[in-house]
Amino acid sequence: MKGYITTILCASSCVGNALELDISQAISDAEAQKLTIPEESEYRVPTLNQYGYMFTKFDPIVERFLHLIESNPEQPFFEVGGAYGNVAEAALEKGAKNYGLNDCEERHLKSFAKKLQDQGKTELFQALHLISGRCPEDVKIGPNSLEAMLVNKVLHFFSPETIDTFVQWIYEGLKPNGRVFVMTISPFYKGHQDLLAAYQTKKETGIRFPGYCSQFRESKAAQKYEEETRPASLLFMELDTLKQLFIQHGFQIEEEFELAIIDQDNHEWMPGQDMVGIIAQKI
Ligand SMILES: C[S@@+](CC[C@H](N)C(=O)[O-])C[C@H]1O[C@@H](n2cnc3c(N)ncnc32)[C@H](O)[C@@H]1O
Secondary structure, three states, X not given: OOOOEEEEEOOOOOEEOOOEEOHHHHHHHXXXXXXXXXXXXXXXXXXXXXXXXXXXXXXXXXXXXXXXXXHOOOOXXXXXXXXXXXXXXXXXXXXXXXXXXXXXXXXXXXXXXXXXXXXXXXXXXXXEEEEEOOOOOOEEEOOOOEEEEEEEOOHHHOOOOOHXXXXXXXXXXXXXXXXXXXXXXXXXXXXXXXXXXXXXXXXXXXXXXOOEEOOHHHOOHHHHOOHHHOOOOEEOOOHHHHHHHHHHOOEEEEEEEEEXXXXXXXXXXEEOOOEEEEEEEEO
16 A cells, blocks of 8 residues: 655755655666557547546647746646646746656656657756655645646546545645646537436536546446546536536636547637636635
8 A cells, every 4th residue: 555645845846755756767667667658549648547548739728837837937836647748748848847747657657757768858857756646645745835736637537525635635735826727527528428318317406516427437438438548437527516616625716618629520629518627726
C-alpha cells in the first residue's frame, strides 16, 4: 500500500514529495520495461490503465491554462491526471519553473520522461516534478501553495461519494485567488444516447449527481472503446451540476465552456454538447 505523502511547494521551486519520481530512475525504468507512448489515433492516445485517452489537440481550457503559465512562469502549477505529459511539455516550453505533473499510472509519467530525453529536451527536467499517485488520497499538497491546477478529463472518474473530498482538496491546495481549470464529460456525449434516458429519469428525481453511471464498462456505449481504455464507471455532468459543485466548495466561476468533442469528423474544438468545463477562482 502506498504511504501518505506530503507535497511542499516552496516559493523558490522545490517540491518535497515522497512519491515524486526521480527522473533518471524513471527513464531507466521506462527503458528496462520498454515503455513507449502508444500511437495516436483521432487525437487520442490510449491510457494504460482503463482511464480513457489523453488528447493531443489542446482544448480552449488548456489554452487558457497555458496562457496563465506563460504570464506567471515563476508560480507553482499542478496538473492532475496529466497522462503522458503533453500539456506539461507545452507548459515547460512556455517557461514554467515549477510544474507538478501527476498521474496515478506511473508508466505514463515514466514514458513521458523517456520521451523528453529521447527528444533531447533534458533542460526541461529542472522545472518538472513527476508526482505519482492517486489524487486526493496519495498526494498531499501544501495548503494555499498553487497558482493554478488543471483537471482535464479526470473529474468524471470520481463518484458522488468521492468527488467532494477531491474538490475540497483542490480548494485547499490553491493560493487565495488561485484558479482551477476543469473539463469533464457531459451526459449528451456523442454516441452515448443509450445512457441518456436513464440520466433524464434520475435527473427528474432531483438527485445531486444524476449522471453517475456505476456500470459504465458494461454499457453499450462503452463497447465502442478499446477494452484497455474503458473506465469502470463515469460521472457525467451538465454545466450547471459542474458549476454548483465548485460553487459549493467556495469557488467563483470565471468562465464556462460547452464543447463538441474532436474526432475524425470534427477536427477543431468548437461549441457543442459533449464536454463541459469551467475556470473557477478560489475566493
Ligand atoms: C482521460 S485521461 C486524460 C489525460 C489528460 N488529462 C487529457 O486531458 O488528455 C485521464 C488520466 O487521469 C489519470 N487519473 C484518473 N484518476 C486519477 C486520480 N484520481 N489521480 C491521478 N490521476 C488520475 C489516469 O491515469 C489518466 O492518465
